[in-house]
Every structure is written in structure tokens, then in C-alpha cells.
Amino acid sequence: MNMKERQLAMVIDLNKCIGCQNCTVTCKTMWTNSSGKDYMYWNNVETIPGNGYPKNWQDMGGGFDADGSLKNGKIPNMSKEYGIPWEYNHDEIMSAKEFKPKTEPTWGVNWDEEKGGGEFPKDNYFFNLPRICNHCSKPSCLSACPHDAIFKRQKDGIVLVDMDLCQGCRYCIAACPYKKIYFNPQFSKSEKCNFCFPLIEEGLPPLCASDCSGRARFVGYLDDIEGQVYKLIKKYKVALPLRPDFGVEPNVYYIPPFLSPPKFDKEGNIIENSDRIRTSELVKLFGEEIYDAIKTLKNEKRDGNSELLKMLVASQDKDRFRFKNKDEANINAL
Amino acid sequence: MHSKIILSIFMACLASANNYIPAIKVPGDVLGIKATSKAWMSANFTKIKAYPFVSIKTNDARANKLNYNSGVKDINIKVLYDGKNIAFLLKWKDKTKNISKRLETDSFADGFGIELPTQLEVMPYVNFGDKKNSVVYYDAKIGINQNYKKQNFDENQDENSTIVRQEAYKYQKFSNAKRLNLKKSNTTMDLIYKNGYWLGSLSKQLVDKFSSMNSGAFIASFSLYDGQNLQRGRLRNLTPWESIKVEGIDGGEQLIETMNEHITANAKNGEVLMLKNCSICHNYKNIRKAPKYMAPDLSFIGGYGNLSYLKESILSPNKVQVEDFTKTAHPNFSWVEANEDGKNISIMPSFDWMSQSEIDDLLTFLQTLK
Numbered sequence: 001m002n003m004k005e006r007q008l009a010m011v012i013d014l015n016k017c018i019g020c021q022n023c024t025v026t027c028k029t030m031w032t033n034s035s036g037k038d039y040m041y042w043n044n045v046e047t048i049p050g051n052g053y054p055k056n057w058q059d060m061g062g063g064f065d066a067d068g069s070l071k072n073g074k075i076p077n078m079s080k081e082y083g084i085p086w087e088y089n090h091d092e093i094m095s096a097k098e099f100k101p102k103t104e105p106t107w108g109v110n111w112d113e114e115k116g117g118g119e120f121p122k123d124n125y126f127f128n129l130p131r132i133c134n135h136c137s138k139p140s141c142l143s144a145c146p147h148d149a150i151f152k153r154q155k156d157g158i159v160l161v162d163m164d165l166c167q168g169c170r171y172c173i174a175a176c177p178y179k180k181i182y183f184n185p186q187f188s189k190s191e192k193c194n195f196c197f198p199l200i201e202e203g204l205p206p207l208c209a210s211d212c213s214g215r216a217r218f219v220g221y222l223d224d225i226e227g228q229v230y231k232l233i234k235k236y237k238v239a240l241p242l243r244p245d246f247g248v249e250p251n252v253y254y255i256p257p258f259l260s261p262p263k264f265d266k267e268g269n270i271i272e273n274s275d276r277i278r279t280s281e282l283v284k285l286f287g288e289e290i291y292d293a294i295k296t297l298k299n300e301k302r303d304g305n306s307e308l309l310k311m312l313v314a315s316q317d318k319d320r321f322r323f324k325n326k327d328e329a330n331i332n333a334l
Numbered sequence: 335m336h337s338k339i340i341l342s343i344f345m346a347c348l349a350s351a352n353n354y355i356p357a358i359k360v361p362g363d364v365l366g367i368k369a370t371s372k373a374w375m376s377a378n379f380t381k382i383k384a385y386p387f388v389s390i391k392t393n394d395a396r397a398n399k400l401n402y403n404s405g406v407k408d409i410n411i412k413v414l415y416d417g418k419n420i421a422f423l424l425k426w427k428d429k430t431k432n433i434s435k436r437l438e439t440d441s442f443a444d445g446f447g448i449e450l451p452t453q454l455e456v457m458p459y460v461n462f463g464d465k466k467n468s469v470v471y472y473d474a475k476i477g478i479n480q481n482y483k484k485q486n487f488d489e490n491q492d493e494n495s496t497i498v499r500q501e502a503y504k505y506q507k508f509s510n511a512k513r514l515n516l517k518k519s520n521t522t523m524d525l526i527y528k529n530g531y532w533l534g535s536l537s538k539q540l541v542d543k544f545s546s547m548n549s550g551a552f553i554a555s556f557s558l559y560d561g562q563n564l565q566r567g568r569l570r571n572l573t574p575w576e577s578i579k580v581e582g583i584d585g586g587e588q589l590i591e592t593m594n595e596h597i598t599a600n601a602k603n604g605e606v607l608m609l610k611n612c613s614i615c616h617n618y619k620n621i622r623k624a625p626k627y628m629a630p631d632l633s634f635i636g637g638y639g640n641l642s643y644l645k646e647s648i649l650s651p652n653k654v655q656v657e658d659f660t661k662t663a664h665p666n667f668s669w670v671e672a673n674e675d676g677k678n679i680s681i682m683p684s685f686d687w688m689s690q691s692e693i694d695d696l697l698t699f700l701q702t703l704k
Contacts, residue, residue: 036436039437062393067666068664068665068666069627069663069664069665069666069667070393070663070664071393072393072394072395073393073394075394075439075440076439076440077439077440078437078438078439078440079437082439084437138662142662143661143662143663144392144393144663146392146567146568146659147503147511147567148510148511164513165511165513167501167503167566167567168566169566169567170394170439170440170566171392171393171394171567173439174393174394175393182439183439185434185435185436185437185438185439185478186436186478188434188475188477188499
């Protein structure tokens with residue numbers, strides 16, 4: 001079933017993400033800074049390997065099975081999996097009491113930030129994984145909604161919740177395998193990343209992308225064959241969707257981390273041609289296509305004149321964002 | 335042989351008990367009355383039963399199971415009217431009080447719903463109407479009392495301070511709802527937990543923009559949500575269409591008679607027929623041969639399905655088509671398909687080839703599924 005005419009997509013270069021959380025902060029300030037949204041992070045950057053946010057979201061079900069049927073899923077628990085957003089005793093600080101959280105923190109966004117895996121200093125490693133709603137081509141949240149409250153826009157494929165129709169029954173949250181749709185207990189409504197659609201309509205990129213200090217995010221239409229997004233995903237096939245096995249056809253793609261430092265041997269000497277981040281470990285996240293993608297990236301890196309590498313460097317905004325056809329591109333006005 | 339036929343004809347006669355909920359006329363104004371109002375003393379409770387709605391399977395496996403096992407629930411009901419307005423009171427037992435909490439994502443609130451047809455003459459599909467016969471659905475749950483427009487959460491706010499969160503929707507098909515503005519229609523709902531019972535009330539004008547009940551009798555259906563059993567949305571306890579007799583207004587006897595139709599034929603033979611003809615697609619009770627999403631689960635269909643609906647579903651399954659549920663969620667199990675002329679038809683075939691006595695037997699068995 002074709003739900004859209006055009007599809008916006010985002011490519012995030014994991015080699016450029018430094019985990020500064022600018023995207024998280026800008027999104028939090030813009031969209032989830034009010035009642036009932038305390039715990040929501042429409043954008044978060046988590047550390048791989050790690051449990052992520054909500055805790056162990058990858059094991060909570062949702063998405064579609066091989067037959068295209070909706071899979072059962074779980075709604076994350078606030079205290080166990082999101083972590084209750086704690087407040088500090090600011091009001092007591094003048095009486096020289098200990099500055100401490102009012103409720104005992106159990107889990108939260110970035111709880112296991114930069115913990116990573118491996119053994120220091122031999123082969124310890126981690127990388128950052130920024131996550132937003134994938135604005136899927138086959139959104140399982142939409143399929144699970146019994147009230148037709150979730151829709152996918154024809155003109156750009158952005159998936160939105162109609163607040164007038166949402167009745168807070170939360171089947172969408174069980175259905176989303178990325179757990180990127182959240183329940184607002186204050187309003188009894190589901191809320192999610194809207195890809196900053198009011199900005200998109202003005203020809204501007206989403207805030208998480210424009211505020212990215214590492215210039216790691218590319219945004220554009222999937223059918224714009226001159227665009228960076230098309231070239232990275234379709235031409236060079238180096239941008240891959242996260243957990244394609246969930247069966248929802250996500251539209252946020254990642255350039256896998258292929259520039260990891262070498263390992264050390266027992267004496268602390270560099271082991272030549274070794275990678276701390278093993279490609280075999282990335283397969284779980286990005287599928288079998290990872291092998292070809294990393295091969296292409298490594299080969300292109302050796303070529304001093306590579307179009308792909310220049311594209312990934314993306315020194316100007318217009319090299320990262322493209323919303324119209326080539327001659328209409330006007331993104332310098334940022 | 336001869337006597338057998340006579341016996342089956344005799345048993346297939348329709349029995350009509352003429353049960354209805356009386357709407358008692360009271361002086362004064364019932365618009366806006368609360369669940370604890372003294373005005374309710376003027377009427378006696380009528381007991382009705384609400385059955386777990388299990389026709390569909392959602393993607394929350396635990397909720398499906400708890401809902402299935404939630405049991406048949408009694409609702410005690412009173413209806414008052416003052417000539418212009420009508421008010422319903424529902425009282426039901428619930429050991430656990432579940433309300434929405436500020437910092438909980440996976441708990442669900444108790445509540446109730448009242449479903450009314452928008453037209454008097456027709457009986458829509460009891461679970462949210464269809465294209466031709468729409469329904470209005472009112473529901474109320476306890477939510478957190480917080481100013482919606484306020485930007486930041488008020489820390490000094492009492493966490494236990496709650497409000498009745500009331501909503502109304504017009505449904506024209508299984509999942510397509512339109513939100514109605516309750517304030518504009520002078521409809522109010524109330525919900526209160528007292529001594530192990532919930533008391534829920536709804537008052538509205540007899541005739542308003544959305545529905546008209548200005549007749550000797552009308553129909554309504556009632557739903558209960560038990561947060562303990564993770565009930566929400568479709569998963570709930572549901573009554574069939576119940577008839578309500580408005581005292582002091584003539585007419586409606588025909589409607590009450592139709593709603594109370596009951597058939598008594600050979601249920602044993604009906605069970606055999608059901609196993610032979612229906613169990614390939616439909617699961618019910620411990621008969622689980624059909625693929626999970628193939629067709630509605632009929633385990634409680636005799637509970638919330640009125641006889642005329644059951645009859646129509648067997649003879650003219652095209653009359654009510656539920657297309658949305660499986661459209662993208664279970665594309666291999668589409669309940670509606672286009673025929674050669676491009677017209678949408680239900681994938682369930684008509685069983686009009688059965689003999690009258692076989693249909694009666696089948697209906698008798700379906701009525702026992704509750």
C-alpha cells in the first residue's frame with residue numbers, strides 16, 4: 001500500500017557524531033518542555049554497546065513479522081525502563097542541606113552513556129547512536145492505532161498523531177519497535193517526533209539536524225536523485241536503516257562507524273589493521289548490507305577525489321540539506 | 335421422523351421476554367446531575383450484563399488475555415428523564431480503583447462508555463457503527479487535574495487531584511472517529527468510586543445535534559473498562575444493544591420486542607453446524623482451529639450480539655463490513671475484498687443456502703456463546 005507521494009529521509013553519519021547532545025537539547029527545548037513530557041526524548045543519543053532509552057528497547061517487540069502481520073509488543077514502564085524524571089531539592093539548598101534528587105533515580109536517558117564495551121585499554125570501544133522517529137514507510141504505530149489517529153502525510157511522508165482522535169490506548173507504543181512514540185499521562189495522548197514539520201514547510205531542516213555541531217545529519221527527499229540523501233542511500237548504498245529486521249521500512253539512515261581506532265596488544269602496542277568496532281557486531285543493528293557499505297567507504301577513503309567522501313565532509317549547510325529541486329535550493333539562509 | 339420435525343418447528347418459535355430499562359419521568363431538570371445526586375432515588379436499578387469484547391486481537395498480548403478472562407460483569411443501571419433531558423446512572427463492582435497517574439505509562443484507568451445510535455429507526459453494529467448507521471460514543475475516565483495550557487508541571491500540585499476526563503466521538507466505521515464537543519451539546523459525565531463500586535453518570539438533552547431519543551423507546555449499549563485488566567480502546571466489557579422505554583411517551587413496543595428476540599431451537603445441532611461451517615475461519619471458546627486474524631473471535635458473540643445482528647451476519651454478511659482493522663495491521667487477512675465489479679464485499683460468504691431449521695439451530699448455539 002502506498003501511503004505517500006514523497007518521502008523525507010535523514011542520514012546520520014555516525015563517524016561524525018561526537019555525542020554532544022545538542023540535538024537532544026534543542027529538541028527537548030522546542031517540543032517536550034511542557035506538562036507530561038518530562039520523560040520524553042523525541043531525539044536521544046545513546047551509546048552502543050548499551051541498553052539505550054527506554055532500557056532494552058530493542059527487545060520490546062513491535063514491528064511486523066515476515067508475513068506482514070503486526071507483532072505483539074510491550075509498553076515500557078516509567079520507573080523501570082524510562083526512569084522517573086527526577087527533580088532536585090532546589091528549595092532546600094539555601095538551608096545548606098545536601099543537594100540531591102527528590103526521588104531515587106533508577107534509569108534515565110544517557111544512563112549508560114559512553115560506558116561502551118571491551119576491555120580498557122586493549123579493545124574498549126563505543127560509538128554514539130542518535131535516534132529520532134524513523135517516519136517509517138510502513139509505520140506499525142499507524143497500523144496498530146484503532147482510532148485512525150496516526151497518519152502519514154502524502155507530501156513528505158512525515159508520520160503524525162492527530163491529537164483530536166488519539167484516545168490514549170497506547171497500542172501504538174507497543175507496536176513501535178524503536179519505542180519512539182511516547183505516552184503523555186497528563187493529557188492521555190500519544191506524542192512523537194514530528195520531524196519539525198512547521199520548519200520543513202518553510203524549507204528549513206529539523207532542529208536536530210540544523211543544530212548538529214558535528215554536521216552529521218543530512219536531510220532531503222528520497223526521490224531527489226541529485227540530493228545527498230539519495231546518493232548516500234541509493235547510489236553509494238553506504239547509509240543503512242537501523243534494525244531493518246523490524247519490517248517497518250524506516251527512513252532514518254546511518255553511515256556506519258568505519259573509522260574506529262586499532263586495538264592494542266598485551267604490551268600496549270598497536271595491532272595494525274585492527275578495528276575496535278567489529279563489523280560483525282554492527283550486523284545486528286544494520287543488517288548484512290553493512291559489509292558492502294563499509295567496504296565502499298574504506299575504498300572511497302583511499303581515493304583522494306572521492307565524491308562520496310566530499311559529500312560526507314559537507315562543510316556548508318547546502319551540502320547537507322536539500323528540500324526542493326536543485327535550482328530551487330535555498331538553504332544558505334539559515 | 336414426523337414427530338421430530340413437529341418438535342423442531344415447535345422449538346424454533348421466537349420467545350420474547352420484553353425486558354427493557356425504564357426511563358423514569360421526574361420533575362425538575364436532570365441535565366448536569368451528578369452520579370451521587372438524590373434524584374436517582376426515584377428509580378430502581380435494572381441489572382444488565384457486559385461481556386468481554388474479544389472479536390479482535392490487539393498487539394498487546396497480555397491485555398488480550400486479561401480482557402478475555404475478565405468475566406461477565408453486572409451493570410446496575412437507572413435512567414431518568416424530565417421531558418427534555420435524559421440521564422443514565424451506571425453502578426458496577428470493581429475491587430481495584432485504577433485511575434490515570436502522572437508518572438505511569440503502562441497503567442490504565444477504569445471507566446465506562448455509553449453508545450447511542452444517531453438515528454432512531456436503525457440498529458447499527460454494536461461495536462461502533464458502520465457507514466450507513468453511525469453511533470455516538472461517550473466515555474469517561476479519571477484523569478489528572480492539571481491545567482492543559484500550563485507550560486511546566488506545577489510541583490505543588492496535589493498528585494491525587496483528579497478530574498473526570500470525558501470524551502465523545504461519532505463513529506461511522508470500525509476505526510474512523512470524529513471528536514464531538516461535549517460542552518456545545520450540554521452533555522456532562524461524572525464518575526466516582528465508592529465502597530468498592532464505581533458510579534458513572536451521563537446526562538444530555540433528549541434531542542441534540544448528535545442523537546435523538548425523543549421516542550417511546552430507544553436503544554443504547556454500555557461498556558466498562560477495568561484498568562486492572564489493561565482494558566482500553568476496543569478491549570472492554572460490552573453489553574448488547576439494550577432497549578430503554580421512555581415512560582409517558584407512546585410507542586416503541588416493536589423496538590423493544592425486536593431487541594428482546596431470543597430463539598430456542600436445537601443448540602446441539604447448532605454446535606455441530608458451527609464446527610462444520612464456521613470454525614475454519616472463526617475461533618470461539620476452546621475451538622481454536624482458525625488462524626489468529628482470519629475472522630472475529632466469537633467466544634462472547636451471544637453476549638454482545640443481538641439476535642437480529644447475528645441473523646444478518648449469517649445471511650447477509652455484506653451489510654456490515656469491517657475493513658479497517660486488518661488493512662495494514664494484518665494485510666494477509668483482509669476482511670473485505672473487492673469483487674469483480676470493484677465493489678467491496680465481506681470475505682465471509684452468505685449462509686443463506688442453509689435450511690430455516692439449520693439457521694435456527696445455529697443461531698441458538700451462537701446465543702449460548704457468552
